[in-house]
Amino acid sequence: MARALQLARRGLYTTDPNPRVGCVLVRDDVIIGEGWHQQAGLGHAEIEAINNTPNPRGATAYVTLEPCSHYGRTPPCCDALISVGVSRVVVAMQDPNPLVAGQGLQRLKIAGIEVVCGVLEEDAQLLNRGFIKRMTAQRPFVRSKLAMSLDGRTAMASGESKWITSPQARADVQRLRAESSAILTGINTVLADDPALTARIEDDVLQPIRVVLDSKLAMPVSAQVGMLPGRCLILTCSDDALKQQALQQAGFEVYRLPEKQSRVDLQHVLSFLAEQQINELLIEAGPTLNGALLAENLVDEWTLYIAPCVLGDQGRGLFTLPGMDSMADKKNLNLTNVNIVGPDLKLTYTSASG
Numbered sequence: 001m002a003r004a005l006q007l008a009r010r011g012l013y014t015t016d017p018n019p020r021v022g023c024v025l026v027r028d029d030v031i032i033g034e035g036w037h038q039q040a041g042l043g044h045a046e047i048e049a050i051n052n053t054p055n056p057r058g059a060t061a062y063v064t065l066e067p068c069s070h071y072g073r074t075p076p077c078c079d080a081l082i083s084v085g086v087s088r089v090v091v092a093m094q095d096p097n098p099l100v101a102g103q104g105l106q107r108l109k110i111a112g113i114e115v116v117c118g119v120l121e122e123d124a125q126l127l128n129r130g131f132i133k134r135m136t137a138q139r140p141f142v143r144s145k146l147a148m149s150l151d152g153r154t155a156m157a158s159g160e161s162k163w164i165t166s167p168q169a170r171a172d173v174q175r176l177r178a179e180s181s182a183i184l185t186g187i188n189t190v191l192a193d194d195p196a197l198t199a200r201i202e203d204d205v206l207q208p209i210r211v212v213l214d215s216k217l218a219m220p221v222s223a224q225v226g227m228l229p230g231r232c233l234i235l236t237c238s239d240d241a242l243k244q245q246a247l248q249q250a251g252f253e254v255y256r257l258p259e260k261q262s263r264v265d266l267q268h269v270l271s272f273l274a275e276q277q278i279n280e281l282l283i284e285a286g287p288t289l290n291g292a293l294l295a296e297n298l299v300d301e302w303t304l305y306i307a308p309c310v311l312g313d314q315g316r317g318l319f320t321l322p323g324m325d326s327m328a329d330k331k332n333l334n335l336t337n338v339n340i341v342g343p344d345l346k347l348t349y350t351s352a353s354g
Helices: 002-011 045-051 077-084 103-110 121-127 129-137 167-179 187-193 241-249 266-275 287-295
Strands: 022-027 030-036 060-063 088-091 114-117 141-148 182-186 209-213 232-236 253-256 280-283 301-306 333-341 344-351
Touching (some): 002 060, 022 045, 030 045, 045 060, 121 129, 141 167, 167 301, 182 266, 182 287, 241 253, 280 287
Parallel strands (some): 088 114
Antiparallel strands (some): 022 030, 022 060
């Protein structure tokens, strides 16, 4: 199963909106075939493994996710395993997709195949936490990336912020981007920095969808996020038809969502993005949006890079959180990981309540 998980990780940057899955076929304690799911529309891991061995009959299949039992872009994998005559199937975790959800395992058992489920389950869940979140909670797994100085500043008072962190930390962020189904930012970040929001790594990567929260449709039609290949979504609560038409003609996808306090409702944003089959959402935004997300407890994981520099007390902070007047109002986080990236410190947090 550990080998199957290794294979599944090869699809870390390419399988969206599908889960990352690996499969190993074993007979007489020898691996006779293996495969992994590369991208949506191509063969699932079980099919790849079957195709990579001349005779899988009597083998044990180790699969990181329950074999599918429904017709999607490809036929059911449980039927393929039954038809080639495997004798045993060992699964890391049950598929959270309601279309499968145990039915694949049941069909294997009915066919007389021995089934074991729950081997290295936590590792498999970690690999596909975005897919699981979308299937069970109808929202993506949300991670926010933040960078600050030793004194907690994200930019100078003027807004200048390039670069607080090291080239090594910025390269690490590119891998976070590549893992993500979509990158979300606010219009203020677009107007200030004109970011590309692309994943720049050497590996094959399915570029993340770019998403901008733009309540009043202030997006310039010439913004870089709309000029690059791939989808760029603008989520707004404005009903300005002329602005919407101009942006759509420039290649943006514009969607009007419900508003909350004159801004796009963040709960509806996450629900909408799940409908767009986004599994993992990376937030790259300023203090206003991050403060709003923190206030509503909508971020599953905070990734914070701390650079060994000081920007001074006039610099900008991480979060805009009005109405915090006493210690009783503080937001608590749980530290889950600490890494050194070049000269910078990388800290990973989850919310104290999640």
